[in-house]
Amino acid sequence: MRVSRDKLTKRMEEFRAALKRAGLKITPQRLAVFARLAEEDSHPGARAIHGKLKKKMPGLSLDTVYRTLWLFVDLGIVENMGEIDGVRFDANTEPHHHFICRKCGASFDIYCRDFDDLKLPGELSEIGEAMKAMVEVRGICRKCLSRK
Amino acid sequence: MRVSRDKLTKRMEEFRAALKRAGLKITPQRLAVFARLAEEDSHPGARAIHGKLKKKMPGLSLDTVYRTLWLFVDLGIVENMGEIDGVRFDANTEPHHHFICRKCGASFDIYCRDFDDLKLPGELSEIGEAMKAMVEVRGICRKCLSRK
DNA sequence: TCCTAAATTGGAAAAATTACTATTTGGAGG
DNA sequence: CCTCCAAATAGTAATTTTTCCAATTTAGGA
Ligand SMILES: [Mn+2]
Ligand SMILES: [Mn+2]
Ligand SMILES: [Zn+2]
Ligand SMILES: [Zn+2]
Numbered sequence: 001m002r003v004s005r006d007k008l009t010k011r012m013e014e015f016r017a018a019l020k021r022a023g024l025k026i027t028p029q030r031l032a033v034f035a036r037l038a039e040e041d042s043h044p045g046a047r048a049i050h051g052k053l054k055k056k057m058p059g060l061s062l063d064t065v066y067r068t069l070w071l072f073v074d075l076g077i078v079e080n081m082g083e084i085d086g087v088r089f090d091a092n093t094e095p096h097h098h099f100i101c102r103k104c105g106a107s108f109d110i111y112c113r114d115f116d117d118l119k120l121p122g123e124l125s126e127i128g129e130a131m132k133a134m135v136e137v138r139g140i141c142r143k144c145l146s147r148k
Numbered sequence: 149m150r151v152s153r154d155k156l157t158k159r160m161e162e163f164r165a166a167l168k169r170a171g172l173k174i175t176p177q178r179l180a181v182f183a184r185l186a187e188e189d190s191h192p193g194a195r196a197i198h199g200k201l202k203k204k205m206p207g208l209s210l211d212t213v214y215r216t217l218w219l220f221v222d223l224g225i226v227e228n229m230g231e232i233d234g235v236r237f238d239a240n241t242e243p244h245h246h247f248i249c250r251k252c253g254a255s256f257d258i259y260c261r262d263f264d265d266l267k268l269p270g271e272l273s274e275i276g277e278a279m280k281a282m283v284e285v286r287g288i289c290r291k292c293l294s295r296k
Numbered sequence: 297t298c299c300t301a302a303a304t305t306g307g308a309a310a311a312a313t314t315a316c317t318a319t320t321t322g323g324a325g326g
Numbered sequence: 327c328c329t330c331c332a333a334a335t336a337g338t339a340a341t342t343t344t345t346c347c348a349a350t351t352t353a354g355g356a
Contacts, residue, residue, distance in 0.1 A: 003240075011239060025322050025333065034239065043236040043246075043255045047312075061336045066313065069237050079238045081246070081255065082231035086312095086343055088191040089217050090227045091159060091182065092151075098191075098229070099275045107191045107229065108276075112269045118283060121260045127247045128256075128289035135266060136284050141276035173302065173353050195343075209305045214344065234312055234343095 001041050011038040011077075018075045032057055033068045034077075043081055083107075097134050101141035110137065149189050159186040159225075166223045180205055181216045182225075191229055231255075245282050249289035258285065 003011075015034045019026055032053050037044065044052075050065040072078035084105040097110040115135045124130055151159075163182045167174050180201050185192065192200075198213040220226035232253040245258040263283045272278055 011241070014241070027322070027334065029335070037237055037239040041240055041257050043238050045231075045234045045236050045312085047234070049237075059336065061338090062312095063314075063316095063337085064335055067334090072239075073237070077239065077241065079241070081236040081238060082234070083193075083229060084235065086193045086195070086230070087232065088193050088229040089185055089197075089221070090191050090229060091185040091220075091225065092189055093159070093162070093225065093227075099272065099278070101276060102279070109189050110269065110272065110275075114267065114269075119262065120285060121258065121262075124247065124258065124285065126290075127258075128249060128287050129293060130247070130285050130287040131250070132287070133283055133285045135281055137268060137272065137278050137281045139276050139278040139280070142274075145277060175303065175353070177304070193343090207305070209307095210343095211306085211345075211347095212304055215304085 003039060003041055008038055015072075015077055018077050022075060024071075029057070029060060029064050030068055030071075032060070033065055034072065037069075037072075037078065095134075097136070099137045099139065099141070101144055102138055103140055103144035106141050106143070108141070110135070151187060151189055156186055163220075163225055166225050170223060172219075176205070177208060177212050178216055178219075180208070181213055182220065185217075185220075185226065245284070247285045247287065247289070249292055250286055251288055251292035254289050254291070256289070258283070 012035065015038070016026060019030070024030075033049060036049050036053055046062070046066045046069055049069070050060065050062050053060050053065070069078060069080075073080050088107065092109065095116040097112060097115050099108045099110055101107070112135070118133050118135075120130055120133060160183065163179075163186070164174065167178070172178075181197060184197050184201055194210070194213050194217055197217070198208065198210050201208050201213070217226060217228075221228050236255065240257065243264040245260060245263050247256045247258055248254070260283070266281050266283075268278055268281060
């Protein structure tokens, strides 16, 4: 789904401000990658972004796309979804939730009754059939805080 | 952190029941992989599991570990964390949440005020410094439901 | 115990991500 | 406008993660 003109403009302004604030160059590649991502509310991976941009920017390298995306995450203007180093598995079938460290990727179980039976919004049925809802808290874990 | 004897026994029973119900063989490899996962509340990846089991089961192949883990996910006795095909990115910085399809991995934005300011449990500070909390709903998306 | 469909192995292939160096360039300063 | 150079990129190689496959082994029913 495409984002409204207003939102897009706002995001692009935030993008320019964040780069300026950090003293980084505004390059055509960075503009293209961010615009591509900001334009849609889908959640593409690096390869998908690279694939689409390659048509208009034939020289764009995949490395630049990855580097740029992680830079944006560092700057706080983009969020990454999913684990850093591959899929993880969990045999704990009791209702519980997770804390995930943004630095090292470590994950911890959280038990919190209030989270166990969240009332899901009705419009959700337009998207699909919900089976389970869990809370994901993001932050910095103890270990990473101490060796900062 | 190690799981209590009781919980472990219960999980192992569920495991045996699920395999039996599905008419699948109970092999030493499946037992080892599940036990390894059920023993701890950490969230290891396939390689980590394989690495640890290799000491006691030198012949265990990495393929078997992957195959076995995804089988458990299909059976509903194990949950996978993170995206199926790599990290994804999101430039939407407004508070929002996600629906993720278990079949195809597609993700959709959810807007729900009730989810935006969840009150986090106090013990969370023992784990680390929380920065953000979001809800992840899991289920089957429209498209996957229709071509079932 | 025997038999066979199901499961595993080991290695190769594919897919995802990161590393590296030669080359290019944004933008500060003149 | 030019000049210049630290910062950024392209192209490719290396690494990591995940899947595929053919040959071999095995769990468990008969
Ligand atoms: Mn867990
Ligand atoms: Mn989103
Ligand atoms: Zn950490
Ligand atoms: Zn789907």
